[in-house]
Amino acid sequence: MKRPLLEALQAARAAKHPTALVTDLNDGRQTLIATQVAGGEPQGDLPLTAMQRTAVEAAVLADRSGPLGEDANLFVHVYNPPLRLVVVGAVHISQALVPMAQLAGYEVLVVDPRKAWANSERFPAVELVDGWPDEALRGLAPDHRTAVVVLTHDPKLDDPALGVALRSPVFYIGALGSRKTHAGRLNRLRDDGLDDSALARIHGPIGLAIGARSPAEIAIAILAQMTQVLHGATPLVKETPLGSDAAAAQ
Known part of the structure; x- marks a missing residue:
């Protein structure tokens, strides 16, 4: 060369x-x-x-x-640069998901303006971004090698992040919550100008249907679904959402 x-x-x-x-x-x-x-x-x-x-x-x-x-x-x-995972919400599921994703080769960032949750004691060896989620995501310029997972279960934090993610080329978008929670989320995002074809990109409730209940199990289900989407794999069985188990486990 x-x-x-x-x-x-x-x-x-x-x-x-x-x-x-x-x-x-x-x-x-x-x-x-x-x-x-x-x-x-x-x-x-x-x-x-x-x-x-x-x-x-x-x-x-x-x-x-x-x-x-x-x-x-x-x-x-x-x-290609490393795969990147942006986790919105420094919650218990995130504490399990972050090291799993790092082991899978992702560069992981955790976005949460709540410093009592997002701190180095709870999240060692990971980049923490304490800005508002939509502003933080715009600054991170998510691309086709980025996955975005929103886990706060708080519309004030999740919805703005989803709005930015849905207007970007990220390969995976997942959102924690029950079917009822997700239906309300979709209605709010429609009011924000997003159409059904855009909203269909959200995996919500999040994760593969493996019966996950604990934060660690839900993290496994999320990472498995991210992997499935990344490689365009066809589910071996008909997939159904995690439902309220994921929301309750947060």
Whole structure:
């Protein structure tokens, strides 16, 4: 790899921009594409067609390195930033979910303006954001590698966060609460201008239906559902919400 291209790759990774390096295996020519940089113009000496650019973007979205489309002579190496989980609400479920998600490779942030809940004693080794959830989420600029989980069970905190998440490309949105709680939440979000197609992105009540009751069990159900959505997996059994068990366990 030529030095200017290496420096550009290092800079893109430091800035946590999803980036792809395309190499012609025949002659070694390369092109670097940082997909979220303004303009996203390729750098390097390997020209790509519009169809090949589309294939690169698909590879980045799928987080999959390998041959570029049907052209075995071109290899795309995807450099994505870590998956990110934004947890709104420094509650008991969050205390269990945070280390599980970190173990699964997520960069985790906990957002809660209530400092009595969001503190380093309850959440060691995790970044805490004490701003109002909607303002904090806008500042975090959630992308397609971000999951947002709202767990406060307080509309004043959850609803603004959901409004921002639903207007972003995050891959997963989950909200704690019973069916009744979720129905009321959807009505409030409709009043905020969100349509049913947007609201259908919310997994609520949250988590896979595994009979979870304790905070740790609910955290397992949430992380399992995030994993299922991330990889586009089809449920083995018909999924039903956790229902009021999740809300009661908070």
